[in-house]
Amino acid sequence: MVNSTPMVPVGNELDGRVSRARRLRESRRAAVLKVARQIFSRKGYHATSIHDLIESADIARGTFYLYFESKRAIFDELLDGLVTTLQAQVRRIEVGPDAPAPVDQLNATVDRVLATLFDNREMARILLREAVGIDTDFDRKLSDFYGRIDAMIVSALNTGRQIGLVRPCDPQVVARSILGSIKEVVQWAFVEQDPMHTDIKHMGREMIAYILRGCLT
């Protein structure tokens, strides 16, 4: 998938002097994260117990707490990874003599976001459907995340209005509409449908066409 960056932290062991132990530890950790991702994705946060996690990862209870501080912490880590990656895909629309056409910029961002979500289907499921109601902190974190994306869309719409690209409208309502379209389409395609049978390219093009017609002059 184009432009999507890996979520696994690259770490600082690229200097060649990595201890075998460190690498082993990381791979073990990653294995637990992997099964946790699947189970959280399938059952949600509350319905997933530490027992589920360690049974599937085939490790002992204590081992889990060797790698992760708490159930909440592993869930955080899983989600934070995607949120960070996702945020990196969203770029503010630049406007200027040598900037690409705004439409192309939006296009590129949507492409990147879709690719990232596809590459992280399981976490997308959690981010889009399950991550609400875990606790107040978590809700705020999610709210902030979507709030930042919303702010970017609003800013893009305002910029677009100034250069006569965007029709007169309430940027707040339209921004939330756009955000909602993306969230729902992605959830439907990657979470409820079989993601492997989805033509993401096509989906992206259709979505952008709909969104652009909705707000352009």
Next chain:
Amino acid sequence: MVNSTPMVPVGNELDGRVSRARRLRESRRAAVLKVARQIFSRKGYHATSIHDLIESADIARGTFYLYFESKRAIFDELLDGLVTTLQAQVRRIEVGPDAPAPVDQLNATVDRVLATLFDNREMARILLREAVGIDTDFDRKLSDFYGRIDAMIVSALNTGRQIGLVRPCDPQVVARSILGSIKEVVQWAFVEQDPMHTDIKHMGREMIAYILRGCLT
């Protein structure tokens, strides 16, 4: 609010031969449902305990189970009420010589849905944010609900296409986009903002404008 129907089931005791006891029972039940709605809305499903419910309803533990099978059941009932009411607001776009203009029909449906959600802000909060991840059955039920709405939109889009009102597009993707816009705008307006300070009329108009521009020819 126009067009919004009450969520309390009308029942079949309106024939005049209702026992006083039965009526008492229903009013007790309704009272519990009312406080449950508020508490679930404020704290979410998992953070709400039976203790919270019976304390606020001022009934004994056992009494609760006299009226409701389980915590899950009362939550189900609460949500089913809104889902049913909501579904009643969504009407298939009729096409024919003496049918209103399709655009007006869509307009009316969106108006009715928004009004219903506003009148049931508390449950809307739950439906849009907290109802996911409770268990697999519940997720499926929600999925079905949105699926039915989606099917209606798809059908409307197809109808619209046939009469040349809707531009050529993938109705599936566009339908989900529309659904997502509505869900996100409503959640943002009713859940994250103060619903009383939201100009729903304006919001509705802006949303519909965006949606229609997105799919009309």
Next chain:
Amino acid sequence: MVNSTPMVPVGNELDGRVSRARRLRESRRAAVLKVARQIFSRKGYHATSIHDLIESADIARGTFYLYFESKRAIFDELLDGLVTTLQAQVRRIEVGPDAPAPVDQLNATVDRVLATLFDNREMARILLREAVGIDTDFDRKLSDFYGRIDAMIVSALNTGRQIGLVRPCDPQVVARSILGSIKEVVQWAFVEQDPMHTDIKHMGREMIAYILRGCLT
């Protein structure tokens, strides 16, 4: 036993309008307290688990938490009862024209304290031997308790010095010596020996004789 007051709270249900349920609850609670007293006394705080408590009291886990907030709370309650009762037995030595002879006052206090400890042998075991090191709060509470008794003895010694009854000495050291004598003798008699075969009267007389010779002129 003379002057020893019961540790079970008298409550406010002496007006005759006691509900049967309330009385039942209290008796159940008292039963749990009783077995907890025995087990804490035998095994100490840390070695006693909730499992031990509920098994011996023959109640379910949840039932325990119906009556007590936590393991810590039941232990506190057990100990606070004795500490309060004990404190009520210790009276400052009064000096004046119509006050009893100071020696008799000391005598009476020691008698009362010994009787109370005898009547609460099991808790005495905990208070004198096990109650240290549970947590910082508890340590401070105990320290305060003994500190107050110590202060009383110091004050008594100073008073005694003024009226020429007590020999010149460092009241701090002598007070701690006296306190230590009492603690050790009581622990030895009630905790390590079979308390039923101890002649408390004799023990008290011997102890007071020793203490008085140690500090009187």
Next chain:
Amino acid sequence: MVNSTPMVPVGNELDGRVSRARRLRESRRAAVLKVARQIFSRKGYHATSIHDLIESADIARGTFYLYFESKRAIFDELLDGLVTTLQAQVRRIEVGPDAPAPVDQLNATVDRVLATLFDNREMARILLREAVGIDTDFDRKLSDFYGRIDAMIVSALNTGRQIGLVRPCDPQVVARSILGSIKEVVQWAFVEQDPMHTDIKHMGREMIAYILRGCLT
């Protein structure tokens, strides 16, 4: 401090044929014991974890178990050291034509015990406050220790009585009173007060004066 002997076991490797490895092992062990002494003293037995010990000793988990059988075992060893040393300070009162005056003998014993406790303030803290309630075995061991000291005092009192030095009294009660005075004064001075600002000489003299007046004719 006069008369106080070191707690580290002298061992039998002083014959010159000690392997370097053996000596290394012992010094490593001693280092762990040293930090364990400090930590147990500061936090108590239960609040001290193996993690605390190995972190401060800067050794690996497994290494700890190379030197000590268990957490319980190292605590035992620490306490046994002090107990053995303390026991060596307590000498039976000798009576005979060329024995020192019994009073001086008692004086000397108390002096030695106080000095030993001062030199091992940290362990004294444990012995007097934290060592109780760890488990039944440990309680019995402590009980035995104090029992032996008690027996010595009883024997001394009996000897004193025979030579007319000690007043008629119940040696058991008086012995426990003496023991208790020493325990309490030491705990108060070394554990609750700042041991460095305590005038031990003065404290000793005051204590002995009190004790002797309490039992001499």
Next chain:
DNA sequence: TATGAATGAGCGTTCATTCAT
């Protein structure tokens, strides 16, 4: 000898549900 990752029994606590009164 030294390591530290792995273990799992056990902890205190919660809470939806039941049932005798």
Next chain:
DNA sequence: CATGAATGAACGCTCATTCAT
């Protein structure tokens, strides 16, 4: 009908101990 005391399975988490390297 109404009650609320009683239940016990299940939870997330800790930590002394083991053992392969």
